[in-house]
Amino acid sequence: MPEVVGTETRCAVDVPVLRCDPICRDHVAIDLAVPGFPASEPGQFVQLRCCESGPTEPIEADWPADGFPSISDRQFASSQPFLRRPFSIADRWQHSDGAAGLRIISRTVGMGTRWLAHLRPTDTVNLTGPLGRGFAIPPPDVPLVLVGGGVGIPPLLYLARRLHEAGRTDVTAIFGAASRDLLPVRLSSEPATDGTARVCVDLPGAARYPAIVTTDDGSAGLPGMVTAALRAWHSRRAGRGAPAMVCACGPQAMLWAVAQQTRQLGLRCQLCIERVMGCGIGTCLSCVVRVRDANQAAGWRWALACTDGPVFSRDELLDDGGKAPA
Amino acid sequence: MALTADAPDDPRLVTNLAGLPLRTPVLTASGTCGYGPEYAGLLDYRRLGGFTTKSVTRQERTGNPPERIVEVRAGLLNAIGLANVGLERFLAEKVPFLRTMPTTVLVNVAGHSTDDYVAVAAALDEHPCVAAIELNVSCPNVADGLMFGTDPVLLRQVVAEVRQALRRARLVVKLSPNVTNIADLARAAIDGGAEVLSLINTYVGLSVDVRTWCPHLGNVTGGLSGPAIKPLALYNVHRVYREVARDARVPIIGMGGIQNTNDAIEFFLAGASAVAVGTALFVDPTLPVKIAAGLAEYVTARGLDNVAALTGQLRTG
Numbered sequence: 001m002p003e004v005v006g007t008e009t010r011c012a013v014d015v016p017v018l019r020c021d022p023i024c025r026d027h028v029a030i031d032l033a034v035p036g037f038p039a040s041e042p043g044q045f046v047q048l049r050c051c052e053s054g055p056t057e058p059i060e061a062d063w064p065a066d067g068f069p070s071i072s073d074r075q076f077a078s079s080q081p082f083l084r085r086p087f088s089i090a091d092r093w094q095h096s097d098g099a100a101g102l103r104i105i106s107r108t109v110g111m112g113t114r115w116l117a118h119l120r121p122t123d124t125v126n127l128t129g130p131l132g133r134g135f136a137i138p139p140p141d142v143p144l145v146l147v148g149g150g151v152g153i154p155p156l157l158y159l160a161r162r163l164h165e166a167g168r169t170d171v172t173a174i175f176g177a178a179s180r181d182l183l184p185v186r187l188s189s190e191p192a193t194d195g196t197a198r199v200c201v202d203l204p205g206a207a208r209y210p211a212i213v214t215t216d217d218g219s220a221g222l223p224g225m226v227t228a229a230l231r232a233w234h235s236r237r238a239g240r241g242a243p244a245m246v247c248a249c250g251p252q253a254m255l256w257a258v259a260q261q262t263r264q265l266g267l268r269c270q271l272c273i274e275r276v277m278g279c280g281i282g283t284c285l286s287c288v289v290r291v292r293d294a295n296q297a298a299g300w301r302w303a304l305a306c307t308d309g310p311v312f313s314r315d316e317l318l319d320d321g322g323k324a325p326a
Numbered sequence: 327m328a329l330t331a332d333a334p335d336d337p338r339l340v341t342n343l344a345g346l347p348l349r350t351p352v353l354t355a356s357g358t359c360g361y362g363p364e365y366a367g368l369l370d371y372r373r374l375g376g377f378t379t380k381s382v383t384r385q386e387r388t389g390n391p392p393e394r395i396v397e398v399r400a401g402l403l404n405a406i407g408l409a410n411v412g413l414e415r416f417l418a419e420k421v422p423f424l425r426t427m428p429t430t431v432l433v434n435v436a437g438h439s440t441d442d443y444v445a446v447a448a449a450l451d452e453h454p455c456v457a458a459i460e461l462n463v464s465c466p467n468v469a470d471g472l473m474f475g476t477d478p479v480l481l482r483q484v485v486a487e488v489r490q491a492l493r494r495a496r497l498v499v500k501l502s503p504n505v506t507n508i509a510d511l512a513r514a515a516i517d518g519g520a521e522v523l524s525l526i527n528t529y530v531g532l533s534v535d536v537r538t539w540c541p542h543l544g545n546v547t548g549g550l551s552g553p554a555i556k557p558l559a560l561y562n563v564h565r566v567y568r569e570v571a572r573d574a575r576v577p578i579i580g581m582g583g584i585q586n587t588n589d590a591i592e593f594f595l596a597g598a599s600a601v602a603v604g605t606a607l608f609v610d611p612t613l614p615v616k617i618a619a620g621l622a623e624y625v626t627a628r629g630l631d632n633v634a635a636l637t638g639q640l641r642t643g
Contacts, residue, residue, distance in 0.1 A: 278395045279608045283360035285409045286395040
């Protein structure tokens with residue numbers, strides 16, 4: 001039984017890997033079984049240690065019988081990544097033996113994520129979580145639009161499951177990537193090329209929400225950015241129903257564009273941001289972002305992405321220049 | 327410290343630093359563990375020797391613009407900028423939790439004038455839950471702070487004035503390695519009345535983004551911590567112990583890149599009477615407890631009674 005250290009809200013534990021498979025180019029989906037994982041919300045994240053668990057002793061390995069050790073062997077890469085890496089929870093389910101099943105989706109961009117991509121079933125990885133503040137789900141009469149770009153899509157998958165379990169029906173997904181082979185989701189059918197939402201993306205928990213897919217190069221769905229799809233969705237709505245709540249996650253430029261657009265269209269918006277993190281639990285004060293604060297003389301203060309976020313309401317956030325996204 | 331009826335203290339680990347009682351000789355280092363509530367539940371405070379808070383300054387400080395940290399090989403560069411809530415809010419908002427913590431509490435104090443240091447130290451001295459003040463004269467990210475930490479005359483003066491203002495709390499002085507001769511600074515701190523020395527703080531470093539040609543840090547430079555500095559920290563502990571602290575009978579809290587029991591033992595042998603874990607908490611928050619357990623096992627395996635028997639036992643012929 002792995003040692004579980006924690007309270008109701010957070011735990012640090014060595015967990016077994018159930019699966020680690022490519023989901024598209026450069027991306028892997030990693031499923032973990034986490035005993036004693038506390039209640040969690042979509043938008044929250046976990047901190048993974050991207051190296052061998054246990055005491056941080058130097059790694060000693062036998063010389064392979066068939067020649068030289070490879071620099072890409074996981075055991076040699078393990079001494080390099082130092083800090084944990086944060087990953088949004090992409091899905092959560094009840095695992096067979098009472099532990100929570102967790103999915104994270106990682107894009108291989110450096111030595112930590114490269115180590116993760118080599119995980120195999122029955123390996124273990126050390127995890128801390130759930131951390132941060134997740135999405136606030138609006139009242140039932142508010143339509144929801146989940147807007148995700150690339151590796152920003154995973155937290156919206158967990159959100160889709162949660163919305164489905166809560167019986168929400170007016171939910172649309174808008175998922176974009178540079179190209180079809182960089183979409184970290186499975187397509188159940190061909191997405192429309194004209195920005196029409198249709199059920200074409202595999203969502204967790206049997207949620208069957210319609211989705212608009214966009215790609216920069218037009219290799220799947222609507223050519224262009226997620227903002228084009230959001231405009232199309234809004235036009236088709238023709239003002240029916242309450243103003244929608246957009247839940248967005250993706251690259252910073254995408255978030256600012258979505259923020260600007262939702263303001264123009266009169267939609268509400270929450271942004272799940274990404275920052276370089278150290279401890280991930282609010283002590284090192286590294287992952288700062290500016291938020292509006294009328295109590296401060298300057299009108300803003302530093303907030304922490306790991307504890308005050310990573311989900312912020314659009315109107316709270318200022319960009320790093322101290323100017324609100326226009 | 328709030329007393330608890332839990333498991334009795336392990337006699338192999340119980341430590342006393344010039345009147346500062348520690349359940350184990352393993353503490354957390356300032357700046358890596360916040361003010362207490364953040365690690366509750368992840369780190370068992372009942373099995374921690376001491377907890378060192380984030381630096382407190384007289385006025386609130388918002389800190390540096392991002393980025394504030396960058397990972398480097400075997401370590402971390404940080405330029406947080408002494409961001410903290412300031413003395414008034416610290417007393418009102420943070421002290422109540424510190425009062426409940428079942429471990430020895432050290433409050434790290436930073437400032438940019440002697441007046442600042444004295445005012446903050448004196449105010450903290452009023453609170454019995456604050457067992458010690460750790461004087462931070464060595465933060466490399468604040469222009470003024472560097473002055474006290476690199477000039478023996480100024481250091482002696484500020485230590486003496488703070489010592490005079492304290493009636494109860496112990497005085498720990500944390501030394502910077504960004505100096506020509508750390509033994510001179512150690513001597514000055516002891517002359518001023520330091521009861522315990524803690525070393526080392528971070529080294530000034532730089533990391534550059536070759537895509538943008540800009541420094542990774544908003545502050546340009548930052549303080550280097552983590553495994554990369556362990557040999558340097560050990561050298562400084564050894565030097566201060568041999569040249570100053572041993573004969574002056576001033577105990578040392580050694581820190582810099584400690585990640586496991588072996589690392590901690592190295593610091594004891596070099597001259598430390600206690601150790602602190604900082605950056606490694608980000609990797610494994612339970613390390614201080616694991617290391618204490620490892621030290622207890624080692625002490626028994628070597629036929630010793632207590633970790634104190636290891637202090638300064640480095641064999642140099």
